[in-house]
Amino acid sequence: MAQYLNAEMLVELARAAEARTIGPCACMKTPLDGWQSQPLSLDETQFEEIGTLLPQDYVEPTFSEYLPDKTSYWSADAPIAPRYFPYNRCAVWKCVLCGRLYLHYTEGGGYFVDRRIRAVKADLIEDVPLLP
Template structure:
């Protein structure tokens, strides 16, 4: 079971990975700065789950989204708010070759299942409490 990270731990992990000077890698063939359906060009075996944002004491995290202003879910500058959907259902995955970090979760709809992925960017992480 991957270790749960709070927002502060996530920021620290992301900053460490960003300063590691990653090499050129196949994991960057497609830009993943905003949420994307996982591209077929990304080899699943290249990634390993290293942590989770799914709270261990909350079997059904909130579906509330944090999208301030006119920011959209798919926007590259949308905040990463770990207490909000979809981040509160994400695993943190690391590329085995270059060390880049990604957020991943599975979106399930009435007729589909879609594995989604987004590059982790420490500058976008916001620790925002859930509004009731």
């Protein structure tokens, strides 16, 4: 099972990745600043899973979303709140070519499955407690 990463650990990894990544990479062909359906052109062999935001001590993580200031799920500036949906179901991927970090999860609906991906930006990560 992948290593659980809390918000503090994710911020540290994101800052380190941002400090060492320079220039374009094939992982950047499609803008992934906000959630996107995983592009068919994205080569998954270019990534390695380095952790998970799925808490190990919960049977079923919350489906509540954290979207302050009129942000939406799809917004590039929406906060990355690891305790909230969909982040609490994400794997953390690292591009093996450039070191950039991405969040990845599979959205399942009644008649579809959609693999989604979003770039990790350290400044967007917020450690917000769950509301009761």
